Amino acid sequence: MEATTPLLQVENLGVCFTHGAMEAHALRGIDLSFYKEEIHGLVGESGSGKTVTSTCIMGLLPSPPGKIVSGRILFDGKDLLAIPETEMRKVRGRQIAMVFQEPGKYLNPAFKIGEQITEMLILHLGMTKAQAKERARELLGLVGLGKDGRVLDSYPHELSGGMKQRAMIAIAISCNPVFLIADEPTTALDVTLQLQILKLIKKLRDMLGMGILFISHDLGVVNEVADRVSVIYAGRIVESTAKSQLFTNPLHPYTRLLIMSIPDARKRGKRLASIPGRVPDADNTPTGCAFHPRCPLAVQRCRVENPSLVEYEIGHAVACHRAGETWNI
Amino acid sequence: MDLFWFFLRRFGRLLLTVFIISTLVFFVIRIIPGDPAMIIAGMDAPPEDIQAIRVKLGTDKPITVQYLEWLSSIVRLDFGNTMISGEPVTKLILERFPLTLILALLGISIGIVIAVPLGVLSAVKRWSFWDYFGLVFSQLGMAIPSFWLGIILLLIFAVKFPIFPLFGSETPAHFVLPAISLGFARAAVILRLARASMVEELSKEYVITARAKGLTENMVKYKHALKNALLPIITITGIELGYMLGGAIIIEQVFSLPGLGRLFLYGIYQRDFPLIQGGVVFVAIIFSLINFVADILYSIVNPKIRFE
Numbered sequence: 218m219e220a221t222t223p224l225l226q227v228e229n230l231g232v233c234f235t236h237g238a239m240e241a242h243a244l245r246g247i248d249l250s251f252y253k254e255e256i257h258g259l260v261g262e263s264g265s266g267k268t269v270t271s272t273c274i275m276g277l278l279p280s281p282p283g284k285i286v287s288g289r290i291l292f293d294g295k296d297l298l299a300i301p302e303t304e305m306r307k308v309r310g311r312q313i314a315m316v317f318q319e320p321g322k323y324l325n326p327a328f329k330i331g332e333q334i335t336e337m338l339i340l341h342l343g344m345t346k347a348q349a350k351e352r353a354r355e356l357l358g359l360v361g362l363g364k365d366g367r368v369l370d371s372y373p374h375e376l377s378g379g380m381k382q383r384a385m386i387a388i389a390i391s392c393n394p395v396f397l398i399a400d401e402p403t404t405a406l407d408v409t410l411q412l413q414i415l416k417l418i419k420k421l422r423d424m425l426g427m428g429i430l431f432i433s434h435d436l437g438v439v440n441e442v443a444d445r446v447s448v449i450y451a452g453r454i455v456e457s458t459a460k461s462q463l464f465t466n467p468l469h470p471y472t473r474l475l476i477m478s479i480p481d482a483r484k485r486g487k488r489l490a491s492i493p494g495r496v497p498d499a500d501n502t503p504t505g506c507a508f509h510p511r512c513p514l515a516v517q518r519c520r521v522e523n524p525s526l527v528e529y530e531i532g533h534a535v536a537c538h539r540a541g542e543t544w545n546i
Numbered sequence: 547m548d549l550f551w552f553f554l555r556r557f558g559r560l561l562l563t564v565f566i567i568s569t570l571v572f573f574v575i576r577i578i579p580g581d582p583a584m585i586i587a588g589m590d591a592p593p594e595d596i597q598a599i600r601v602k603l604g605t606d607k608p609i610t611v612q613y614l615e616w617l618s619s620i621v622r623l624d625f626g627n628t629m630i631s632g633e634p635v636t637k638l639i640l641e642r643f644p645l646t647l648i649l650a651l652l653g654i655s656i657g658i659v660i661a662v663p664l665g666v667l668s669a670v671k672r673w674s675f676w677d678y679f680g681l682v683f684s685q686l687g688m689a690i691p692s693f694w695l696g697i698i699l700l701l702i703f704a705v706k707f708p709i710f711p712l713f714g715s716e717t718p719a720h721f722v723l724p725a726i727s728l729g730f731a732r733a734a735v736i737l738r739l740a741r742a743s744m745v746e747e748l749s750k751e752y753v754i755t756a757r758a759k760g761l762t763e764n765m766v767k768y769k770h771a772l773k774n775a776l777l778p779i780i781t782i783t784g785i786e787l788g789y790m791l792g793g794a795i796i797i798e799q800v801f802s803l804p805g806l807g808r809l810f811l812y813g814i815y816q817r818d819f820p821l822i823q824g825g826v827v828f829v830a831i832i833f834s835l836i837n838f839v840a841d842i843l844y845s846i847v848n849p850k851i852r853f854e
Contacts (some may be wrong), residue, residue, distance in 0.1 A: 277757055310760030317758075324752040327773045327848055337759050374850045388759070 260445030463543030625824025656729030665740025687734025784840025
């Protein structure tokens with residue numbers, strides 16, 4: 218996987234939101250590489266910049282107030298940030314598709330599921346209505362909504378939460394995209410449903426060979442699906458590596474704390490670790506390493522010098538002055 | 547199938563509304579102090595005359611019998627004869643109704659044709675010229691009384707420049723100025739609602755989905771958002787139309803149009819109880835019918851309502 222060229226590459230992406238005189242640096246230069254057939258988990262707390270990253274890739278950053286201040290997004294030999302909107306529209310939905318967190322809100326209540334799928338097929342692939350309907354029926358079967366196509370004629374409110382998310386996924390994969398962004402696709406669902414949806418996403422990755430950006434605040438969920446994980450904190454990637462590496466050998470104290478805060482049956486009865494404090498606001502990021510006020514290992518250097526993301530060992534990048542060090546809990 | 551049951555449920559509600567209103571009308575008229583027969587006959591009338599009028603009105607019978615007769619008259623849509631001319635109330639109402647219907651339909655059409663596109667445009671291009679234009683338009687529409695607008699329109703387009711006729715209802719041209727006077731204020735209300743509704747829909751999450759699907763902005767706005775934004779517009783249009791079908795008393799006065807409004811006004815002046823009773827119930831039936839149709843339309847656009 219390492220040797221092939223990335224399917225999509227985010228380079229030094231910086232995003233700034235302005236509200237009057239206030240400037241909030243939501244992303245402060247992030248690098249991410251996505252590969253074919255790989256599920257890349259992006260983990261971070263709310264407000265860390267996960268969703269902003271995905272909106273930038275989709276070219277849907279609301280501007281104003283948002284503004285891309287630096288970087289490139291390379292995909293299919295183009296910089297998605299530089300191409301005109303008409304060209305970007307052919308990428309959106311056709312080559313890069315997206316699944317959202319709350320399918321109940323992100324599906325249009327006034328249209329049947331069938332129509333919400335077929336309109337894309339007709340628009341992007343130039344299918345006739347009948348062809349599109351047939352394909353929509355297949356897609357619903359593929360995501361586990363039955364092969365009889367009953368759901369085609371259903372409105373979103375007639376479906377359960379899990380079914381809605383499956384329908385949302387059917388819409389996203391309808392045009393065989395090469396890259397899929399799943400933004401917290403299981404957060405709004407019951408735990409039992411979560412696992413089913415995660416399995417479905419993995420199955421579709423295997424069948425269709427998509428590269429997937431899987432965004433979550435929950436490292437436990439990411440552990441279920443991802444091949445590679447990047448941890449984002451206050452608009453910067455602080456650690457990025459293969460999943461197995463990350464869980465066995467976390468280098469960044471933030472990652473380590475996140476892993477310790479995953480509930481685990483084996484640690485039953487013990488107190489669950491929590492990270493004191495909260496993610497700094499994007500308009501008031503601390504100097505030096507943004508994590509230093511919450512970091513158990515912080516030293517003077519962390520307060521003044523922002524560590525850059527460097528390869529600490531092969532295929533394992535981290536941005537920390539005290540990478541790999543541990544402390545007594 | 548669920549549409550059929552929805553239809554039935556709403557129809558049941560319609561019947562219930564009409565029943566409640568007829569009952570209210572019946573008792574309100576009887577609770578009001580003063581015997582209608584005495585009022586009609588005059589203060590000094592001999593008791594025989596008053597009794598004769600009571601028999602004519604049917605108020606000499608026991609109240610339960612009167613109530614049952616009243617209900618059965620509604621089912622037969624026979625509201626008795628007027629006191630003054632002795633003509634059947636139903637016939638009078640049905641004679642006047644086409645004019646009111648045409649006027650109301652023209653008025654609401656003018657309202658919709660102006661308000662919906664302008665409201666939607668105001669929402670899509672917020673703070674643009676069109677938005678401010680819409681704002682000024684709707685402020686004017688709400689502030690200007692329709693009788694004043696009617697008179698001004700008559701002065702300009704019938705007196706100064708005699709493009710349209712001054713009185714009467716013989717030709718389509720007679721309806722132009724009254725319909726504009728009536729539609730202007732309706733347009734103001736519908737415009738504000740259309741804008742607010744569209745602004746709200748454009749901020750919904752499914753709009754992001756529509757963009758993420760690679761749809762054009764026009765499809766996102768005028769297909770995905772607009773279909774949802776139409777729902778409250780349908781409801782308010784139904785209510786507005788219902789009001790207008792009760793007769794536009796002021797506009798009918800200004801333009802001397804023999805519509806329902808003037809008929810009922812006349813009935814009130816003359817204390818013509820059968821006419822007033824019949825008029826109120828007729829308006830209630832029409833109002834309920836229009837709302838019923840609006841509900842059905844609404845449920846076709848938004849099937850979710852059928853599950854409420």
